[in-house]
C-alpha cells in the first residue's frame with residue numbers, strides 16, 4: 001500500500017526545506033504545489049500565466065486549477081509507492097478532494113506533520129530566503145547561507161528573491177493562511193492524523209522529529 005505524507009504549516013515555516021530532507025530519507029517523491037506553479041510560470045504555460053496573477057498577490061490559486069494539477073502529478077510512475085505533499089492540500093475542500101483521489105490509488109493520508117512557528121519567525125525566514133533559479137534549492141541569508149554569495153551550492157545557478165517574498169505580500173500570505181488554510185489543523189486533528197512539531201528550532205532538530213514521527217507510527 002502506498003504511503004502519503006502531508007506536510008502542513010504556515011508560509012516560511014520550513015515545509016520545503018524539510019520536505020527535501022524527508023524525501024531523500026524515505027525515497028518518496030516531493031510534490032510541492034508552489035514549485036509546480038513556479039515551473040509553469042517559468043515555462044509560461046496557460047496555467048502558469050493564470051496562477052501568477054494570484055501568487056504575486058499572496059492569494060490562493062483557485063481549487064479547480066490546483067486540484068487538477070496535483071491529480072496529474074500523482075498519476076506519474078514515480079508516485080507508485082506514495083508521495084510527500086508540501087503545500088497541498090491548503091483548504092478543507094482540497095483535503096476532501098485528495099481523500100477521494102487517493103482512494104483511486106488504493107491509499108490514504110498516513111501522516112500529517114504540522115510545523116508551527118510564530119509570525120515573527122515566519123517573517124524573518126521569508127525575508128531572508130534566497131531561491132535557486134535553476135532548481136528551486138532554498139537558502140537563507142542568515143540561517144543557511146550559500147557557500148558563494150548569490151550562487152547555489154548544488155548547481156551554481158543564481159539565487160533570487162521570490163516575487164511573493166516582498167514584505168507586503170508576505171503579510172497577505174500569512175493572513176490567507178490563517179483564514180483559509182488553518183482550518184486544516186482541525187480537519188486532520190479530527191481524523192487522528194495531526195502531529196504538531198515546533199518549527200522554531202534548527203533545521204536538523206525539526207527533521208529529526210519528523211523522521212521519528214513517520215518512522216514510528218503505523219502506516
Ligand code: AP5
Pocket residue numbers: 009010011012013014015016017018033034035037054055056058059060061062063066086087088089090094125126128129130138139140141143144164173199200201202203204206
Ligand atoms: P508555496 O511555494 O507552497 O509557499 P508557502 O506555503 O507560502 O511556503 P513557502 O515555500 O513560502 O515556505 P516553506 O514553508 O516551504 O519554507 P522554506 O522551507 O522555503 O506557495 C506559493 C504560492 O502558490 C501560494 O501563496 C499560493 O498562491 C500558491 N499555492 C501553492 N499551493 C497552493 C494550493 N494548494 N492551493 C492554492 N494555491 C496554492 O523556508 C523558508 C526560509 O526559512 C528559507 O530561507 C529556509 O532556508 C529557512 N528555514 C527553513 N527552516 C528553518 C529553520 N528550522 N531554521 C532557520 N531557518 C529555516
